[in-house]
Amino acid sequence: MVLYFLVNTFALEFFINQFTGIMSKKTGLLSSSIGKKLLMGVTGLFLISFLLVHCFINSLIFFNDGGETFNKGAEFMGTNWLIRTMEIVLFGGILAHIFLALKLTLDNRKARPVGYEVTNGNANSNWYSRWMGLLGTLILMFLIIHLKHFWYVSRLTDHLDGGLETLFDEMKEVFENPIIVALYCASMISLAYHLLHGFQSAFQSLGLNHKKYTPLIKSAGVAFSILIPAIFAAMPITMHFGIIE
Amino acid sequence: MSHGNMNLTLKVWKQKNKDTKGRFETYQAKGISPDMSFLEMFDVVNEQLINEGKEPIAFDHDCREGICGMCSMYINGRPHGPKQGITTCQLHMRSFKDGDTIVVEPWRSAAFPVIKDLAVDRSSFDRIIAAGGFVSVNTGNAKDANNILINKDDADEAFNAAACIGCGACVAACKNSSAMLFVSAKVSQLALLPQGQIEKQDRVLNMVKQMDEEGFGNCTNTGACEAECPKAISLENIARMNREYSLATFAQNKIK
Numbered sequence A: 001m002v003l004y005f006l007v008n009t010f011a012l013e014f015f016i017n018q019f020t021g022i023m024s025k026k027t028g029l030l031s032s033s034i035g036k037k038l039l040m041g042v043t044g045l046f047l048i049s050f051l052l053v054h055c056f057i058n059s060l061i062f063f064n065d066g067g068e069t070f071n072k073g074a075e076f077m078g079t080n081w082l083i084r085t086m087e088i089v090l091f092g093g094i095l096a097h098i099f100l101a102l103k104l105t106l107d108n109r110k111a112r113p114v115g116y117e118v119t120n121g122n123a124n125s126n127w128y129s130r131w132m133g134l135l136g137t138l139i140l141m142f143l144i145i146h147l148k149h150f151w152y153v154s155r156l157t158d159h160l161d162g163g164l165e166t167l168f169d170e171m172k173e174v175f176e177n178p179i180i181v182a183l184y185c186a187s188m189i190s191l192a193y194h195l196l197h198g199f200q201s202a203f204q205s206l207g208l209n210h211k212k213y214t215p216l217i218k219s220a221g222v223a224f225s226i227l228i229p230a231i232f233a234a235m236p237i238t239m240h241f242g243i244i245e
Numbered sequence B: 001m002s003h004g005n006m007n008l009t010l011k012v013w014k015q016k017n018k019d020t021k022g023r024f025e026t027y028q029a030k031g032i033s034p035d036m037s038f039l040e041m042f043d044v045v046n047e048q049l050i051n052e053g054k055e056p057i058a059f060d061h062d063c064r065e066g067i068c069g070m071c072s073m074y075i076n077g078r079p080h081g082p083k084q085g086i087t088t089c090q091l092h093m094r095s096f097k098d099g100d101t102i103v104v105e106p107w108r109s110a111a112f113p114v115i116k117d118l119a120v121d122r123s124s125f126d127r128i129i130a131a132g133g134f135v136s137v138n139t140g141n142a143k144d145a146n147n148i149l150i151n152k153d154d155a156d157e158a159f160n161a162a163a164c165i166g167c168g169a170c171v172a173a174c175k176n177s178s179a180m181l182f183v184s185a186k187v188s189q190l191a192l193l194p195q196g197q198i199e200k201q202d203r204v205l206n207m208v209k210q211m212d213e214e215g216f217g218n219c220t221n222t223g224a225c226e227a228e229c230p231k232a233i234s235l236e237n238i239a240r241m242n243r244e245y246s247l248a249t250f251a252q253n254k255i256k
Ligand code: HEM
Pocket: A037, A040, A041, A042, A043, A044, A045, A047, A048, A051, A097, A098, A101, A102, A104, A105, A132, A133, A134, A135, A136, A137, A139, A140, A194, A195, A197, A198, A199, A201, A202, A203, A205, A206, B218, B219, B220, B221
């Protein structure tokens, strides 16, 4: 809670500074490597907080009541003005995260114009920490497919209107296809590895490092990175095999 | 002249200067003693090359005891070779096996142009220090040692940060060629002490600005730098610098 507040304060100050012209583009936070990383960390943590909410709401299917509770939750998410506003912020956050990721990754490539003949990266770092760009791109590809499956039909078409079909029915229909179930599971593995590095990395980027609390953050990060994608993956699996119906 | 019984094949990067393209050249190192340092092995090879009237391999070295940070060699995919916590001059040939092929490359980073072969120009580090890595004082008589009391924990941590020898292995190891570990050590060693407080905002802003201008990459917290640093400089310093930088940016109410 305190951290969340801190992060939000950072973000707020950042935007105030950025947009009141106190700092020009040349000396502004976004022009520096650390500033970009700061925003990367803020957007990353924001996306993590979104995952938590998303996972919670979707877990309502596990009541196994034919989607009754889940549909109520989905209805609330689809109509509450605060949630709808946050949805816009969320899209902004994802776009900022992707844009910065692209910029940082390309800049980093330029910083080593002649590469090494032999590298032994595994001797000094985790493979997933070095492949964040790739893992992120896989997540992005998944996101596009995923938005098409659910967000598009529930928000932008009247497909679900008139009580003809609920979001729960939509899920059951989509997850009939085993290839889609496999794709969802594989994407959750990408997400897990992205978070395995990203969760603790975001705190480091924000300078939130502490002898006593950093080990806690790291453990919480590992737990989050395994638990949340696992719960998400359980949804298509259980629906496909008719355990949830 | 034979020194021992190890025979090795070396694949070494040869490059005339920063404006030419380099390539690998293969050399045979014969009669190497396992007790030799990696640099002494190069001395043997170079002596042989000179005797044959060929051009020796250019490489940097000075103290040969792990304190100057000159011996920049990227050996078999790792800065300073296969061991942790040491420089190339502290690496012994017993870390290799008879008959091994060893690939030796210079630090590769846009900010470290190759001077010749394995020697790179690390003056970008000097320019970062010059941008703020100091405490301005009026020099006069030396002050009493304990004039300013310093918390022991802070003193220890500042001392640990000050152990950085500016070798550049952090940059060489980093997939992004980021200099964050080096710069954060230089920021921390002063930011932790009372004498460093007065200029701490300008210091971190100016040093980071210079770091970015030199063309180093952005940190992605992979931790490769910390793992390869011969002086075990901690990632905590990077977090401290991130913190100092953000606070300085917000606190500094100036248009520059
Ligand atoms: C729900 C989706 C996502 C979550 C929760 C998430 C979370 C995170 C977090 C927490 C970080 C660490 C930030 C830091 O080190 O300061 C991070 C880094 C990164 N993300 Fe994501 N991310 C998501 C989607 C994406 C997407 C779609 C892409 C790319 C297309 C992406 C690319 C990257 C890259 C390249 C980094 C490393 C950049 C760096 O450390 O400098 N991420 N992400």
